[in-house]
Structures are given as structure tokens and as C-alpha cells.
Amino acid sequence: MQDILKWIESLGYIGGVAFIAIYILSTIAFIPATILTLGAGVVFGVVWGSLYVFVGATLGAIAAFLIGRYLARDWVGKKIAGNQKFVAIDQAVAHSGFKIVLLTRLSPLFPFNLLNYAFGITGVSFKEYALASIGMLPATVMYVYIGSLAGDVARIGSEDQSTDTIKWGIRIIGFIATVAVTIYATRLAQKAIAELNN
Numbered sequence: 001m002q003d004i005l006k007w008i009e010s011l012g013y014i015g016g017v018a019f020i021a022i023y024i025l026s027t028i029a030f031i032p033a034t035i036l037t038l039g040a041g042v043v044f045g046v047v048w049g050s051l052y053v054f055v056g057a058t059l060g061a062i063a064a065f066l067i068g069r070y071l072a073r074d075w076v077g078k079k080i081a082g083n084q085k086f087v088a089i090d091q092a093v094a095h096s097g098f099k100i101v102l103l104t105r106l107s108p109l110f111p112f113n114l115l116n117y118a119f120g121i122t123g124v125s126f127k128e129y130a131l132a133s134i135g136m137l138p139a140t141v142m143y144v145y146i147g148s149l150a151g152d153v154a155r156i157g158s159e160d161q162s163t164d165t166i167k168w169g170i171r172i173i174g175f176i177a178t179v180a181v182t183i184y185a186t187r188l189a190q191k192a193i194a195e196l197n198n
Contacts, residue, residue, distance in 0.1 A: 005039040016048065020056040027060025028067070030113045037140065041147025049144040050137075057140065058133040061116040065129055068120025076117045090122050097124035098132050105135025 004022060008015040019040065026033050033053075040049030068076045080086045089110075092100045101124055104110045119129055 001035040001039065005036075005043055009043045016044065016052050019043075019052050020059070023053065023056025024060040024063060027057060027113060027116065028063050032113075033057065034143065037143040038147035038150065041144040042150060046141070046145050046148045049148065050141045053140050053144055054133075054137060057112075057136055058130070061112075061133060061136075062126075062130055064113070064116035065120045065126070068117035070120075072117065073121055076121050079114065080118050080121075086118055089118075093119075093122045093124045097122075098128040100124070101129050101132035102135040105132055106138065 008019050008022070011018055019036075023033060023036055025031075026036060033056075036056075037053050040053045043049065044052060089100055089104065101119060104115060
């Protein structure tokens with residue numbers, strides 16, 4: 001992954017497109033994208049990195065959803081057979097598709113890659129599924145932010161010391177706020193999912 005990220009960085013403006021394509025493929029192929037997400041912060045910074053990750057993750061999730069719905073329905077059914085969490089989600093999707101997909105996107109308790117395929121065999125509509133991808137934003141921004149901070153740590157000393165302290169103060173405050181929002185959204189999602197299961 002490090003070599004891939006270095007290659008993407010060397011591409012300049014085209015790097016964003018290459019990154020999105022690789023992210024889509026990793027989502028479809030069940031490859032955990034944590035390193036790519038963190039790397040986006042190092043290579044592109046928080047704003048562009050978050051945008052590229054969000055677009056790549058959304059398009060990858062949609063591709064996996066469509067594969068699960070139309071090409072690999074039996075295989076997905078066997079993979080999730082007997083999973084009580086999924087049974088509860090499947091029942092809830094019948095009533096509130098958008099809300100359920102959104103809540104599972106906000107909660108890290110559900111395996112992202114498998115869930116993309118699993119939603120393909122539920123009754124959730126394509127439109128609701130695609131729109132609920134917005135729930136990935138809090139965690140996306142948080143992980144990209146962590147990657148950005150890691151990249152900044154590696155560059156300590158290369159900037160003017162007087163402005164360095166101010167920039168680090170702003171970065172740390174921004175990071176704390178991002179983590180707080182992500183934790184809050186996750187707790188709300190977990191509480192709502194628990195209420196749906198009862």
C-alpha cells in the first residue's frame with residue numbers, strides 16, 4: 001500500500017482519479033481500506049483526501065451492492081446465513097431502508113465490505129442505499145485527519161518554528177472536534193440500531 005500511495009503521489013493531478021479507482025477495487029475485493037484512508041490524509045490533506053476517500057468508498061460500496069444483488073446473490077446469502085445482526089437489519093430495512101443503511105454506515109460495529117454485498121440481497125432500494133452513503137463521512141474525515149496529522153509529524157522541523165506551534169494547535173483542536181463528532185454519531189447510531197432490534 002505504501003508503494004501504491006507513493007505512486008499515486010507521483011502522478012500529480014491524476015493521482016486523485018487513480019486513488020479513487022484503487023479504492024473502488026479494494027472495496028469490491030474485500031481489502032481493508034484503512035491504510036488507503038490514512039494515506040489519503042498524508043498524500044492529499046484533509047479536504048481533498050476526505051473527498052477522494054468518500055467518492056471511492058461510495059462508488060465501491062455501490063458496485064459491491066450491485067454485484068451482491070445481481071451477480072453473487074447465492075454466495076452472499078451463504079456468507080451471511082445465521083448472522084443475527086444481519087437478520088435484524090434485513091427485517092428493519094423493510095420498514096426504513098435509508099435510515100438503516102445510514103445508521104450502519106455511522107456505526108463501526110458492522111463490517112463495511114461484507115455489508116455492501118449483504119445489502120444487495122435486502123429489499124433496500126438502490127436510491128436509498130446510495131444516498132445513505134453520507135453516513136460514512138464522519139469516520140472518513142476522522143481517519144483522513146489522522147493520516148494528515150501523521151504526515152505532518154513526519155515533516156516537523158521543516159517549517160518556521162513560530163508558525164509551527166500555531167498550526168499544530170489548530171490541527172489538534174480540529175482533530176479533537178472531528179473525533180468527538182464521530183464518537184457522538186457512532187453512539188447515536190448504535191442506540192438507534194439497538195432500539196430497532198427490540
